[in-house]
Amino acid sequence: MQKLKHKKLWLSSIVIILLVCLLFTGAGYYFFRVACVPGKKSFLSSSSKVLKKTDPLYHEKKWFKAAAKQKWHIESADEKFKLEANFIPYKNSHKTAVVLPGYMDTKEDMGEYDALFHELGYNTLTPDPRAQGHSEGHYIGYGWPEKDDVKKWISYLLETKGKQQVVVYGLSMGAATAMMTSGLKLPHQVKAFIEDCGYTSVKDEIEHEAGVLYNMPAFPRFPLVEILSGINKIKVGYFMGAASSVQQLHKNHRPMLFIHGSQDNFVPTKMVYPNYKATKGPKEIWVAPKAKHAQSFSKHPQEYKRRVAAFLAKYVR
Template identity: 20%
Template sequence: MVPVVFIIGVWSASDQILFPKWKGITKDFRECSLDGETVWGKSCGNIRLTKSLWFQEISIPSLNGYDLPGWFVPTRKNGISLHKGVVLFIHGGGSDRREFSRFIPFYLHQGFDVFSFDLSCHGEAPCRFPGLSFGSRESRDVLSAYLYFNQKYNNILMVGSSVGASSILIVLPLLKGVKAVVLENPGLSFERLILDSPESSGLPNWMVKTLVGLVLSRGKFDSLASPENSLPFAKDVPLLFIHSRKDSIVPYQHSESLAKLYSGPSEVWIPDFGSHGLIWDTNQSEYESKVRKLIQRNIKQ
């Protein structure tokens, strides 16, 4: 019975890693739980339903071989004359484009058109491989969005959370036209994320390695593409790392280590408040002040 229980336990754990659910929010944009509204705002951030902003439904091609659906929210159509460029929102694992809807008004007022899209296997995007790949496939989606908008804008800003932030860092050496990046709670690598998680602390090393191997096999990705492997090859893009000391999913030390690996301009803000992906919600004014200063230093109208 012991081997059977072990196999079932490891398989169940790999399911939770490959197919995470953010606050129980489903991929059906028509549904919204109370928890979902608490973290993402009215209608779980679905601007189709709130009708609070003028936007377009657009899809962009991905290097992965499918189209990525997204919302394009322009400044001028929303009554804002200031125009500096475009901001690309890259959501976290188990999330979708709705995660960043509560940020849209702030970035519009900084003069940025907004593009928020679903990464592969998230939201309404296609899913040709099983689940989350912790930046392996998602980073190619990020690069695709950059290539698409780099043809149209001189100033590109990127904002990523968790796996989204890690995905940006993986392709950072190729993002030569990006003026600045806001990175909230990125991880060093997939293995370090699992090894450093609270759930792994009481397990023997061989069991954790078995779990990592199973996830890689089931998810059909390798772990060679990682922020810690990519950052030494990048140096030109200003980075703002934001990571809460109270983050129980990705330890804040990951951001500190990543900043040390980067030879380019960077700032690290480690507040004592907020949980994973929810620092803005805890202290909106200080969060926005940090981002506003990053924009003022690096992006001119």
């Protein structure tokens, strides 16, 4: 009788454990679709495409709409997808800024940044990340597979335009992509990096968003993110903890300017400090007062331009 009770208890425990595992796995797949499969995201604010004169970056966006854009194409670094970019030339300039969009943004959303670099005398090469805009792809890589695509874009730029000095600029996910790219072996023509509001690692950012968007406590957040990371390994090819800006910055010796809004709750402001500390090259940091996520430029347009121009003047002839 006692043995039968123990057997039933063990069977009940196993069933409960299996149900919990099934529940967490299902939740993991749900969050993978929310975070990593391209599409409309309810947690992202939709920005109006209508130009308004009250916009502090009205003139930059107006310039971009009228600018003549060349469409460039390459295959992704893993040769799976066709990628597209805008190339906007500046007269006979031998300087090019590679401008990297954020999460679910496209090259068309980066017009004010193209304008900023054009004003400084740079060509701009602005790719759609894989699975965003007109670039092919199944999943959002949060910068980890994209870093290799950026390296390939740089090589294509140098093959196509010849003598160039290259600057890599990224915003949000694009900023993380820029930092991750900085740890790769790159051509000597790459002179400097600028990152604006990038995260320390994909895992850190996913854990943060799970807490903020779903008010999720440490448990079940921790096991869910681990399951999500495992699914990401199967689908995208990497564990999220391995996709680290900090670790890549440890291998970077090129100059880098770090920018972050002081009121950023999407990629928390505190993330800029370990990123800044990690890089081994010359570095500068600016925490823009009262700026929310990806709003440092619109909040402080003249100061933003001044700081970017002053930084680049030190490293790009």
